[in-house]
Amino acid sequence: xxxxxxxxxxxxxxxxxxxxxxFSLNVPAFRLEEGETVLLLGESGSGKSTLLSLxxxxxxxxxxxxxxxxxxxxxxxxxxxxxLRAEQxxxxxxxxxLLPFATVSDNILLPLCYAPNRSAxxxxxxxxxxxxxxxxxxxxxxxxxxxxxxxxxxxxRVAVARALIGQPPxxxxxxxxxxxxxxxxxxxxxxxxxxxxxxxxxxxMVSHDxxxxxxxxxxxxxxxxxxxxxxxx
Amino acid sequence: xxxxxAIASLLARALTVSMTILAIALSVALFLxxxxxxxxxxxxxxxxxxxTDLIVGARSGSVQLLLYSVFRIGNATNNVTWESYQxxxxxxxxxxxxxxxxxxxxxxxxxxxxxxxxxxxxxYRQNRDLEPAEGALMTDLxxxxxxxxxxxxxxYSVGDPIVVAHGLASFTxxxxxxxxxxxxxxxxxxxxxxxxxxxxxAIEAIxxxxxxxxxxxxxxxPVEAIRQMDLTPKSVTAVLVGVKSPLQTFALQRGxxxxxxxxxxxxxPGVALQELWGIVGIAETALVAVSAMVVVTALVxxxxxxxxxxxxxxxEMAIFRAxxxxxxxxxxxxxxxxxxxxxVGAVLGLCFLYLGLATAQPILDNAFGLWLPIEPPNWREIxxxxxxxxxxxxxxxxxxxxxxxxxxxxxxxxKS
Numbered sequence: 001x002x003x004x005x006x007x008x009x010x011x012x013x014x015x016x017x018x019x020x021x022x023f024s025l026n027v028p029a030f031r032l033e034e035g036e037t038v039l040l041l042g043e044s045g046s047g048k049s050t051l052l053s054l055x056x057x058x059x060x061x062x063x064x065x066x067x068x069x070x071x072x073x074x075x076x077x078x079x080x081x082x083x084l085r086a087e088q089x090x091x092x093x094x095x096x097x098l099l100p101f102a103t104v105s106d107n108i109l110l111p112l113c114y115a116p117n118r119s120a121x122x123x124x125x126x127x128x129x130x131x132x133x134x135x136x137x138x139x140x141x142x143x144x145x146x147x148x149x150x151x152x153x154x155x156x157r158v159a160v161a162r163a164l165i166g167q168p169p170x171x172x173x174x175x176x177x178x179x180x181x182x183x184x185x186x187x188x189x190x191x192x193x194x195x196x197x198x199x200x201x202x203x204x205m206v207s208h209d210x211x212x213x214x215x216x217x218x219x220x221x222x223x224x225x226x227x228x229x230x231x232x233x
Numbered sequence: 234x235x236x237x238x239a240i241a242s243l244l245a246r247a248l249t250v251s252m253t254i255l256a257i258a259l260s261v262a263l264f265l266x267x268x269x270x271x272x273x274x275x276x277x278x279x280x281x282x283x284x285t286d287l288i289v290g291a292r293s294g295s296v297q298l299l300l301y302s303v304f305r306i307g308n309a310t311n312n313v314t315w316e317s318y319q320x321x322x323x324x325x326x327x328x329x330x331x332x333x334x335x336x337x338x339x340x341x342x343x344x345x346x347x348x349x350x351x352x353x354x355x356x357y358r359q360n361r362d363l364e365p366a367e368g369a370l371m372t373d374l375x376x377x378x379x380x381x382x383x384x385x386x387x388x389y390s391v392g393d394p395i396v397v398a399h400g401l402a403s404f405t406x407x408x409x410x411x412x413x414x415x416x417x418x419x420x421x422x423x424x425x426x427x428x429x430x431x432x433x434x435a436i437e438a439i440x441x442x443x444x445x446x447x448x449x450x451x452x453x454x455p456v457e458a459i460r461q462m463d464l465t466p467k468s469v470t471a472v473l474v475g476v477k478s479p480l481q482t483f484a485l486q487r488g489x490x491x492x493x494x495x496x497x498x499x500x501x502p503g504v505a506l507q508e509l510w511g512i513v514g515i516a517e518t519a520l521v522a523v524s525a526m527v528v529v530t531a532l533v534x535x536x537x538x539x540x541x542x543x544x545x546x547x548x549e550m551a552i553f554r555a556x557x558x559x560x561x562x563x564x565x566x567x568x569x570x571x572x573x574x575x576x577v578g579a580v581l582g583l584c585f586l587y588l589g590l591a592t593a594q595p596i597l598d599n600a601f602g603l604w605l606p607i608e609p610p611n612w613r614e615i616x617x618x619x620x621x622x623x624x625x626x627x628x629x630x631x632x633x634x635x636x637x638x639x640x641x642x643x644x645x646x647x648k649s
Contacts, residue, residue, distance in 0.1 A: 049646050058554060058644030078641075079559050086557020091645065099552055101245030102238050113234055114557035162556075 007170050007202040008032035013064030015054060025050050026227040037203040039213050042222030048206045051226055052174055056089055057081030069169050086115035090163025094175040097159040100148035105129055107147050108162045118166035132161040136191045153184045160192050164199055173205040189215060239570045253535045257578025260531040261621055262585035264524040265614055271517055273605040281423040282502050284356035286482050289472040289489055292496035299505040302333060302471035305343045305424045312468035317495045326481040329354050332469040334436045337397050342383045344397050344429045346436030354475055357423045367391050368416030371432050376415035380426035384417045397439060422604040434464035532628045535574060539632040547647045555645035563640045567633035568626050575625025579618040
């Protein structure tokens with residue numbers, strides 16, 4: 001991995017839902033450089049979930065290359081893709097991000113269970129989780145609480161801490177702000193970008209809200225990079 | 234940490250999980266309880282007689298002879314004549330010999346006539362002797378030694394008079410010859426506890442005025458006159474024999490079985506017990522099978538609970554997947570949860586068993602003379618608990634495999 005290598009590089013990716021010839025997604029070329037932040041704009045139903053699942057390796061393309069940190073996700077087995085995701089990608093969802101029954105600290109440390117290298121990078125996982133929480137504006141006494149006891153805004157910050165623990169080079173966020181009000185949205189993005197800058201990770205965030213665009217290095221319309229075909233039968 | 238998460242996840246569903254645990258616990262308690270009663274009954278039967286090499290009676294079935302002579306269950310069809318008894322006693326292989334005379338009762342308890350030798354040679358539970366807890370063994374003709382259950386049930390103490398009834402469950406009493414309680418035996422956990430023991434001569438004495446099963450009218454021989462009479466028994470119900478060398482047991486048994494003057498039967502108590510177990514074995518197996526099926530039912534219930542929880546847990550599984558968990562990790566987690574549930578259920582079942590034992594022990598002892606010892610779990614019970622945990626894991630594989638398929642299809646996103 002040289003400094004100029006992209007953190008995500010998709011080429012000629014073709015995906016078809018198994019057994020449904022009417023639905024396909026093609027990504028001719030899409031790159032994300034190291035440390036780059038990109039906002040991907042797309043309405044729901046435009047294939048963004050499929051695109052994210054391809055990048056994260058829970059779906060496998062029919063052909064093409066999905067390079068994540070120098071490893072072709074598309075060439076790996078199911079278990080290999082799960083491992084690559086665990087090691088290299090931090091994921092934040094729209095909502096229902098956390099395990100409600102688990103403590104905040106267990107939620108944050110969860111990805112390390114499946115990623116030995118990332119776990120080794122974290123050195124002292126609990127200390128790192130604590131400092132991440134502090135810089136995200138979460139007080140220490142929240143760490144031992146159950147995730148379900150937190151407010152939505154707090155939960156999303158915990159989700160950021162979880163995505164960033166062990167310093168993965170790529171962070172994927174799927175509408176993380178859609179369940180927050182405008183002021184919480186800004187506060188959330190402030191702390192998220194602050195932490196991203198510290199770690200130097202790349203961010204690919206999906207949203208339908210173009211107003212967020214000014215914070216990102218690049219804004220991309222999903223329809224520009226991906227051809228999504230859905231013929232009603 | 235995965236274990237901690239599994240426990241937290243179970244706690245979050247505390248109500249349904251605790252119901253499942255309760256079902257498993259009750260079924261395991263039932264299973265272990267049945268086992269306990271089964272082995273306890275077997276042990277208590279096997280402990281009833283020890284040190285006796287042969288039991289001799291009139292020719293009938295070996296199980297029947299064992300039942301009436303040792304367990305006081307059922308009746309003898311015939312007696313052994315006193316002449317035959319003496320003939321056996323004179324044989325060179327015989328080290329000791331104890332006659333038993335049954336047929337009379339006191340209230341709900343049976344009366345047994347025997348000799349002093351009975352107290353010397355009758356052993357129970359690995360060679361333990363019968364010992365009086367109060368008073369002494371019979372010295373007078375009309376002395377009786379009673380078992381501890383007799384004393385407890387009828388509230389007797391040493392010196393109390395008792396009247397023996399003719400036959401079993403009979404209203405004809407031997408009123409003319411009241412006995413006196415000379416001693417009360419220590420509790421043995423054997424049928425001796427429920428027996429009134431008198432001398433062979435006493436049995437003869439109370440039947441002095443009786444002819445062919447009925448009291449001869451107008452006759453009432455005074456007690457003093459009876460004491461002067463020759464009270465040598467005319468017959469005995471059964472005979473306990475000890476041989477000098479174990480090697481001679483079979484020779485003596487054959488000798489008695491082929492005794493030409495009278496049809497006799499000599500049995501080895503251990504062999505007859507085995508025969509008895511052979512008979513009750515089927516019922517025993519059925520009982521174990523039924524209680525095992527109850528455990529299986531509880532585990533199937535757990536399987537159903539896991540199945541029904543899968544849909545609401547799809548988001549949880551998606552989160553695990555997003556964090557890098559493989560579908561096989563999801564499968565493993567569900568199996569782990571099931572094993573934890575089964576383990577808690579099984580251990581709780583063991584606790585229920587001890588609780589049940591503590592309450593039922595005196596009741597069972599009183600009602601059936603069955604003493605179930607409260608001991609730390611044996612290997613068999615630990616094996617049962619482990620088997621339940623393993624069975625729980627196997628049963629949970631079915632819903633876990635469905636979760637595997639679901640999480641493979643869902644990936645990180647749950648649509649719906």
